[in-house]
Amino acid sequence: MPGASEGRMTSTNDKKVFPNLRVASMQPESGSISWESALSAKLIITRASDAAPVIQMENQASGNFFVQCILSSRTTWRAGAALFFVSPLPGSADGKLVAVKCPTKALADQLQAALEAALAGPHEAAAAGAPPPAHTDANGDPTRMAAAGVSCYPGRPNGDTATGRSSGPDSGSGWRPPPSPGPHLPPPSPGHGAAGTALGSRVANGSGRTSGAEDGSGAGPRAHDGPAVAAGPGRSLCMPPRSPLHSVGAVTGSPLHSQQQQQQQDHHRPTNGGDPAASGADGAAQAVDGAECGTNGVSAATAALLLNHFDRKICRASSDMYFHYYGMLQHQQNMLQDYTRTGTYYSAILGNPDDFRGRVVMDVGAGSGILSLFAAQAGASKVYAVEASGMARFARLLADANPSVGSRITVVNSKVEEVSLPERVDVLVSEPMGTLLVNERMLESYIFARDHFLKPGGKMFPQLGRIHAACFSDEVLHSEVAAKSAFWLQSSFYGVDVTSLHPAATEGYFGQVVVDAFDPSLLVTSCATRALDFGTLPEAELLDIDMPLELLTGSAAPVMIHGLACWFDVFFAGAQQPVWLTTAPGMPTTHWFQLRCVLQQPLLVTAPHTRITGRLHLVAHARQSYDIYLTLTMQSLQPGQPPQTSSGKFDLKEPYYRQLTSYGAAAAAATLAGTAAQAMGADGGVAAVATENVGWGWM
Helix, strand or coil, rough: CCCCCCCCCCCCCCEEEEEEEEEEEEEEEEEECHHHHHEEEEEEEECCCCCCCEEEEEECCCCEEEEEEEEEEECEEEEEEEEEECCCCCCCCCCCCEEECCHHHHHHHHHHHHHHHHHCHHHHHHCCCCCCCCCCCCCEEEECCCEEEEECCCCCCCEEEECCCCCCCCCCCCCCCCCCCCCCCCCCCCHHCCCCCCCCHHHHEEEEEEECCCCCCCCCCCCCCCCCCCCCCCCCECCCCCCCCCCCCHCCCCEEEEEEHHHHHCCCCCCCCCCCCCCHHHHHHCCCHHHHHCCCCCCCCHHHHHHHHHHCCCCHHHHHHHHHHCCCCCHHHHHHCCCHHHHHHHHHCCCCHHHCCEEEEEEEECCCCCCHHHHHHCCEEEEEECCCCHHHHHHHHHHHHHHHHHHHHHCCCCCCCCCCCCEEEEEECCCCCCEECCCHHHHHHHHHHHHHHEEEEEEHHHHHHHHEEEECCCHHHHHHHHHHHHHHHHCCCCHHHCCCHHHHHHHHCCEEEEECCCHHEECCECEEEEEECCCCCEEEEEEEEEEEEEEEEECCCCCCEEEEEEEEEECCCCCHHHHHHHHCCCCCCCCCCCEEEEEEEEEEEEECEEEEEEEEEEEEECEEEEEEEEEEEEECCCCCCEEEEEEEEEEEEEEEHHHCCCCHHHHHHHEEEEEEECCCCCHHHHHHHHHHHCCCCCC
């Protein structure tokens, strides 16, 4: 036990001090916390009048402030006596996860209460030190703090605020209350009653047969064939008719008003000529134009009324192909055999039984149902496995083949935007990540499930995602992309001069993002990070993601900048074992690999430690992906000349899967060889299998 004065909170009217805390940063590559090298720190919460509350962390050995943060409605996570903040440390990129360990659980309760009270307002702040509010689990222990996140920047040694931007989205200083329950769908029509085939843990006749496409095509049930879903004695799950042909009464959420419909039709989307406005309005316009694609002649205004939330924004042709792909066992196998992915989810779920034991869980986009089975293994009392593709049939078969845990799994063959449950859930699990984290736009469905089905204070696995970006130098890759359009340099192709198409072909090849595994030595700048907190992030912010870039080159010069490399990681804020899943270069290769945007016009760095600024801007489109706009700017080559600037537009939907080429495969193997022994122990063959059998389609 600590001494009488250790960890004791002191306070004044506008300041609360928590001394003798240990502060360490989590390593995203391994998910570990280096408590051995943690700083002894004093955490100070201050608030002046109606200004936003401020957190300062002071190194108790030196007296210097090393972190200074403005509290906002972001999220802080709690695990026992430790709290986790998204906050940079000196010399780090935005979005570093900082772990703060209190000497006792009681002091952690006081710190949590003080943070929430500071956000609530000056009057409520006076009551800090009272027991924490109702964000607790079934045992009364605090879980996710819905109101105590931070938007942070490093403090200068003297405690003065450093200039710079905040780390990630900031939606104000006030607390955001839990979302209100979403509208439930009406019961099915008489034709969809008990006579229909029930899709649940067991049907009345015990057959367990699903209502998905029996041929496994992935198409799932079509219009007007959605039966009621068995959900235990006395309850049923409504399986609404499939959009877009069902009636307005079956739409999840309110229909758009006529004025909103007209705004959608009149909204101009950006042309190919440049980056859309930073306001995000153009991104929203693209995101809702699904009604204009694949609705068999239905007008945009009518389709907006008929379609559910998902179908209003996604092109039908794209979603049909998407669900067909994920309805095939061979593609599910590709993902299951990504042992970094599957093993990390296993560790995150089974390593945190307190988050699952006796809880109700929803698996969003369940696929084969592997995460649902993990949740049941961890002790969940009921799991709703929601899967829109024909894979739902196989998920049911897999659950039935494992009755000790599968009997607690209810498979729901539906989009999450269409389903209705008889209860809210305690935990959401999902694997919603695509290339660059956001490709496929499944994160929006994950957020939809949070708003409509998750209990206030419920947990999300994963809780946090981060996009990382750094400049790279790779002359081989740049030459390879440029050479792809050499075909169009022929002045006599069967007697036809095709050279006039060479510029457009070159632009097209450079407009493809490159997906492969590369050696981290190709990175030549510091890293920028954008954090996305899935617990508080509004869905609309995923339609237009803006990431300012402030990067610094190393000591090597001269060096060519050929573009921007990106990767992502996600964080599972388990109550017992926080876990990272990373796709960083140099780490064991996943089926997501890494992504690079290759600029047609490279930049030349002539001096060490050169500052590069720019912008990575992602705008969602109806084909379940994003247009990417990249601009990099740095100092001029000669005094008096304008700065060097290079920009490009890329379609995340149309990648160049370089790992399929002999060069890409060799590069991936070389990268893997350098990390497999360390990351996988003696079982290097497992990593090799994961790379060899990885899928190449939707990611």
